[in-house]
Amino acid sequence: MPLSNGYSINSAPSDEEDSECLIETDAVPPQCCSARLNLAVLMFFGFSVVYGLRVNLSVAMVAMVNTTDPALEKNSHLASYQWDSLTQGWLLGAFFFGYLGTQIPGGYLAGHYGGSIFLGMGVLGTAALTLLTPLAAQLGLYWLFALRALEGFGEGVTFPAMMAMWARWAPPLERSRLMTLSGSGASFGAFVALPLTGYICQTLGWPAVFYLCGGAGCLWAVFWFVLVSDDPRTHRRISKEERDYIINSIGPQGTGHGWSVPVLPMLLSIPLWAIIITQMCSNWAYYTLLTSLPTYMDNILHFDLKSNSFLSALPYLGGWLFSTLSGVVADSLIERRVFSVTVVRKLFTLTGMLLPAAFLVAVSFSGCSHILTVTFLTLSTATGGTSAAGVFINQIDIAPRYAGFLLGITNTFGTIPGVVAPIATGYFTKDHTLAGWRNVFWAAGGINVGGALIYTIFGSGKIQSWAMTEEEREEAERNRSIST
Numbered sequence: 130m131p132l133s134n135g136y137s138i139n140s141a142p143s144d145e146e147d148s149e150c151l152i153e154t155d156a157v158p159p160q161c162c163s164a165r166l167n168l169a170v171l172m173f174f175g176f177s178v179v180y181g182l183r184v185n186l187s188v189a190m191v192a193m194v195n196t197t198d199p200a201l202e203k204n205s206h207l208a209s210y211q212w213d214s215l216t217q218g219w220l221l222g223a224f225f226f227g228y229l230g231t232q233i234p235g236g237y238l239a240g241h242y243g244g245s246i247f248l249g250m251g252v253l254g255t256a257a258l259t260l261l262t263p264l265a266a267q268l269g270l271y272w273l274f275a276l277r278a279l280e281g282f283g284e285g286v287t288f289p290a291m292m293a294m295w296a297r298w299a300p301p302l303e304r305s306r307l308m309t310l311s312g313s314g315a316s317f318g319a320f321v322a323l324p325l326t327g328y329i330c331q332t333l334g335w336p337a338v339f340y341l342c343g344g345a346g347c348l349w350a351v352f353w354f355v356l357v358s359d360d361p362r363t364h365r366r367i368s369k370e371e372r373d374y375i376i377n378s379i380g381p382q383g384t385g386h387g388w389s390v391p392v393l394p395m396l397l398s399i400p401l402w403a404i405i406i407t408q409m410c411s412n413w414a415y416y417t418l419l420t421s422l423p424t425y426m427d428n429i430l431h432f433d434l435k436s437n438s439f440l441s442a443l444p445y446l447g448g449w450l451f452s453t454l455s456g457v458v459a460d461s462l463i464e465r466r467v468f469s470v471t472v473v474r475k476l477f478t479l480t481g482m483l484l485p486a487a488f489l490v491a492v493s494f495s496g497c498s499h500i501l502t503v504t505f506l507t508l509s510t511a512t513g514g515t516s517a518a519g520v521f522i523n524q525i526d527i528a529p530r531y532a533g534f535l536l537g538i539t540n541t542f543g544t545i546p547g548v549v550a551p552i553a554t555g556y557f558t559k560d561h562t563l564a565g566w567r568n569v570f571w572a573a574g575g576i577n578v579g580g581a582l583i584y585t586i587f588g589s590g591k592i593q594s595w596a597m598t599e600e601e602r603e604e605a606e607r608n609r610s611i612s613t
Contacts, residue, residue: 256346410580447511
């Protein structure tokens with residue numbers, strides 16, 4: 130139930146602006162050392178591992194197909210493969226074929242049962258499969274493709290499970306900072322994994338990349354299953370003050386959605402489709418850089434593997450910092466009632482898509498200038514991090530208790546660029562020319578602009594009528610009766 134001296138931001142919406150509901154600040158337990166902050170930190174490291182598992186092949190592939198670079202002498206006794214750029218694109222995209230399949234069922238089940246088991250098993254399963262990558266590569270191209278698809282299948286449940294957990298754990302006025310902190314582990318993981326992968330390839334050989342990354346995922350899973358609970362009501366170490374604060378501030382939306390979900394109203398929801406289309410557009414640029422940037426650094430800028438790995442990782446350091454900061458700023462704007470939730474989500478989405486588009490276009494005019502190229506790529510990914518406090522957490526605004534299921538839907542569509550973008554990049558760059566890469570960056574920038582415009586027109590931060598509980602509908606009826 131809502132607080133007696135305040136309101137749950139998830140209470141039934143009235144005709145007033147969507148920033149009206151606030152919680153008394155003296156009722157808020159500190160975040161430091163709290164159970165909800167500990168959960169965010171564990172998720173942060175979990176998604177760091179997740180993205181390490183996802184991108185390790187991007188760098189290791191440079192060593193797996195490189196037979197002439199003397200810097201790769203540690204790999205000289207290892208198997209090498211004659212994969213052309215199109216084949217590499219298919220292998221990099223294979224992960225997302227599996228990733229598409231478990232987003233929606235993972236979000237649905239996490240919303241019903243709770244997300245901890247699905248997030249934990251998703252990371253653990255992907256990590257265990259990663260250990261088999263060298264064997265699959267030896268067995269043949271089709272085996273490696275199938276293994277990467279299976280890894281995606283296991284990892285597909287992780288982000289919907291995260292959203293389902295925050296629907297029960299994140300107080301509305303802390304959503305942005307908690308969710309961007311946990312989700313920023315993805316950028317941090319890419320930042321750490323890309324240079325570390327290059328270093329491991331040079332010193333230990335490329336198979337060690339997959340053994341170490343897989344082992345890290347298994348180790349994280351142990352801490353996750355020991356320390357995490359689905360719900361503040363069942364957490365063994367949470368204080369009574371924090372538990373009551375979380376439950377009261379979230380209100381009736383902080384429960385599972387049961388077996389029944391309003392699928393037809395969801396399919397007809399314009400704000401939901403705005404999220405879907407915008408995430409697809411944003412992810413095209415993100416996945417293009419995530420999977421293909423090491424190849425660009427190698428073929429066009431001719432960096433050695435160690436420099437390639439570090440410079441490919443540098444943009445994700447900026448993305449991590451900007452996404453974390455954006456969550457703090459977004460919550461502050463909402464809490465101080467400077468802007469409504471809707472305006473805040475649109476503001477951070479616009480900055481997180483238009484600025485990266487401009488910098489991607491600038492990359493296409495940088496030629497072979499190392500300094501300009503690295504600068505613009507870093508700025509593109511860094512400024513893109515601000516959308517973490519925009520469209521990428523908007524599901525929990527419009528339908529909190531269905532947030533995991535909605536994220537499964539939006540991520541399913543949002544993963545399509547992860548399949549198509551590497552293949553399109555391989556097609557554009559089959560001749561290994563600067564002109565081909567210019568087409569890659571122009572396409573990504575243009576798609577970003579289109580997504581930003583769509584979200585600005587159709588996006589919303591208000592809870593939708595089909596997402597309300599019976600208790601909230603009754604409250605809304607009472608509010609309308611009083612106002613009339």
